[in-house]
Every structure is written in C-alpha cells, then in structure tokens.
Amino acid sequence: MALQKRTIKIIVITVITLLIIAAFLGILLGLLLRSDKVELEVWPRGSDGSKEPKIFYKVSDNSTYLPWVRRINDTLSEYNKIRSESNARGKLVKCNYNAEASKDQVCDVDYNLFFPCTAANKYNYHTGKPCVFLKLNKVPNWKPNPYNNTESLPASMPSDLKQAIKPKSGQNEMNQVWVSCEGVSDADKNSIGSMQYIPSPYHGFPTYYFPYTKQELYLSPLVVVLFENPNLDTAINVVCKAWAKNIVEGAEQVSVRFQLKVDS
Template sequence: MSKKNGSSPALTEMPTWYAPKEKISFGKMIYDKKNGTYFGRTPKSWGQLMLFYIIFYIILAGLFATCMQGLFSALNDKTPLRQLKDSLIGTNPGLGFRPLSEETERGSVIQFDTKKPDEGQYWVSLLDDFLDSYSNRNGDKQSKICGFNSTHNSQQVCFVDIDSFGPCTKQNSYGYKNGRPCVFLKLNKIFGWEPQYYDDPQHLPDNMPIDLQEHIGNVSQLERQQIWVSCHGQHSNDKEKMGAINYYPSRGFAAYYYPFLNQPGYLSPLIAVQFEKPKVNEMVTVECRAWAKNIIYSGSNRDRMGSVVFQLYID
C-alpha cells in the first residue's frame, strides 16, 4: 500500500473479521438443509443429548427414592424417632391456658364487660370450640372412666369428664356472664414422659404455696399421685385483687392420664380454675404453675418454664 500526492491510502482488501454475518431466517434456524441441523444440532447430537439426560434423571430419581426409603424405614406412625431428651421439645412440659384469643393484639389478656353480653360471649365461643373435642368423646368405646383405685394398661385412654368441672360448664357460660370467669389449664403432651410426684407431705418444696401443701396433706396417699397446680397473683397487688379461686375437678392432673403414648383418642387432662370475685376495672395478672419433681420452673418472662401467665380485666 502506498501514498501518492498526499491522497488517503486506499483499502485493497477487507479483513476477514469484518465480513458481515449471513442473516439466518427463522425457517433456517429450525432446519438448516445445508448442514442437516435442527435448531443448530444434528439428529445424532440431539439423540446423544437426550440419552444423557434420560440416564442422568434415572440416576437422580434412584438416589432420591433410596433416600426416601431410608427415611421412611426409620419413621413410625405411633412412636417418634427421637424421644424425651433426644427430642426438640425435651422433657419439660409447658403449661397452657384457654380461652386464648386468636387476635394477637389481645395477647394473653381476657377482658370483658358483664353488662355487654357480646363481649362475654366471645370468650364463651372460644371455650366451646376448645372443648368440642372433649364433648364429642361421650360414649366413645376407646375411652375408659378411670380413677385412682382402677387399673388400666398404658394403651387405654382415660376419659376426660367435662361434667366434672363444677360451674365451669357451657350451661353456665363458664362464668363469663356473671363475672366469675373460668380458665382451663392443660399440660403440653410429651411422648413417653412420666411425672415424678410430690406425694410426701413431709418433703414438699419450701416455695410451694401453703394452701397447696395443706391440700396435699389432706388427701389420701393414693390421690397424691398428681401433678399439682397452683394459681396466684403474680405481684403483691395482684394477689389482693385476684380474690378466691376454685379448682375443678381437683388441684392436679391425675397419674392415670400418663404416660402419653400416642394412644388413639387421647386427650390431655384439664383443670378448670374459677375466679370467684376478681376486682373489677383492674388488671389482674395471674401466674399458674405446675408442680412435679421433674418439671423445671422458671418465672422469667423471656424463658418461662413450667408455668403460664395471663391477665384478667373485668369492666
């Protein structure tokens, strides 16, 4: 290439990389007759690719089936794989209460006005729903009426008699119409857990309420096989405002309901606590605690164990 008379150099040849690409039509993209390709691949290439993915997914499905088979072989419909200390929930049952509102903004506050029937009916409806499964067990052949003197094997289910809750019944609106509300307590179910009872009046915890100690001393030796329950005002001013309370059918969860072994038809035992005369127009904070040698107690609001706290507010 030369430069003459100051003129610009002339391009004598076009670089290969600059050559414009051939435009490919949509039809040619589907099938290229010249190269014999479909969507850029020959039939042989497509066959190899399909064979690879077929083998790949067969192996993947085989591995998945083997893992699932191994998992299901370790599971049991009636017995959990991990129990007690090896389980996530451990060996310390929690104490719960009902009625508990589904409206999270209410928290653990049970509030109603005795002069406004709809407010009391709200809590009555919650208890009706909660006790519905217990009501439907009447006449169930799987259940047995148990007592401290009766014998039964571990696979039998002891009947929870809702007629044993004294005035805490549906017919009495659970006390929410006359300002004497009932709160039901229950322990969480833990498979295989068996309580260790405080059944010796001479060896009771020093911090156990005096009235509960006296109650244990007044019942027969056989009836001391219970997980005891006590409720009190959480703070000193709450104790003054709470008033008298009654427990139905007793102050404990009887021994014959334990252990829970996933028996068909099993329902957790209940204790109905009726507050006879809580102070009106005052917030009363109540703490209820379960008592057994192997129930660890913590009153911390952050890490509460073996107890439950709720508030009563009657307008």
C-alpha cells in the same frame, strides 16, 4: 443420541439425589423441632391464637364475653367428638386410683363435674366470676414424678397448695401434677381474690392419666380455675404453675401467664 441419553441420566440422578437430601433434611428438621418438653396451656386462647391471652370483658355486655365462651366451647368440642365416637364405648372408662385404665382403655374426662364452669352456664363469665381451663401438652411416654408428701415440697411452692397436700400426705390421691395460680406482682395478688380449683377437692392432674402413648381416643385431663371474686375494672396478671419433680425448667416450675380484666 448417546449425548441425549447421558443428559437424561444425569437429570434423573440429580432429581433422585435432591429428593433424598430433602427427605433427610425433613427428618432432621422434625427431630430438631420436636417438643418433648412438658408445657402448661391455658384456655381460652386469645382471638389471635395467643397462648398467653388477655381475657378482658364487660359483665354487662355479653358481646364482650361470648367470644371467650365460644373459644372454650371450641376446645371442649374436641372432647365431645372423641367421647361420641362409636368406638368410644367400652374404651373410655371412669378412672380413679383404685381403678386405672387397662392397656386397651383410656381414662374419660367428665367435664360435667366442672360446674359451674360448664357451657350451659357460660363458664360463669356472665357472673363476673370466670373460669379458665388448664391442661398439659401431650408428651409421648412422659410419666410424672409427683410431689405426694410433705417431705419434699419445694420452698417456692405456694402455701395454699402445701396446705392442700398436707392432710393426706403420702396417700394415693396425692399422686397429682399439682396446679397453682396466683397474681404476678403484689398488686396482682391483692386484686386476684380467691380461687377454686375444679374438680375439687384436689387441684391437679391425676397421674393415672399418664403416660400418653399415642393411644386412640386419649383425652388430656383438665383443671378448671374459677376466679371467685377478682377486683373489677382491674387488669390482673396471673401466673399458673404445674408442679412435679420432673418438670422443673431451670430453677422454676413450668408455668403460663395470662391477664384477666372483668369490667362491671
């Protein structure tokens, strides 16, 4: 009987020890895998969930572009869900540099301002001038240090972005995490055509959306890139970069790549 009790006691101690070890390893693994790096994301994702999609479709065949439209809808459905919640009233507010959100509020993302890149317009895919959505991942407590004047702009920053910053250098609305997109190779640059960044006139994420502090109803800001006249029947490699002084990785700004091919 004594031997049986001793055996049970050993088993209980062993199980408790294993549970403690498992909990410790779980916490340690969570810390090791936690991402506190700022990353730029492109939407729509690929059909396999790829973060660097190949957005290939044919303008004359809606069965090839409607799946891309649906993937963008799926992304924005999360915004719709949050904006329609009963407790969103009064907490989601329109922000600007003269009216930032209070402690109990969050800045709204009004994607009705993204026209022609709207669901009703199929995000312009049917015209051969598709829209791609960009956003930053959520990094708790991160606040951007923006390039808001022409004195500190990096040499590697594209000239068109520098020109966008120059006219209002130092003003409040220059406090943006800037976004630029361009072709990867010379051939890609010759094929990509002109782009429009929406909402205009600035192409960036306003700093008043940050920091993300895990607040209820938080919406990540979006930048939409409208490809106005990409060369048809051509696979174009695109790189988009986010620009802020405190998101440099190595010698490069944080970036994301994808491919775009619009067939006639």
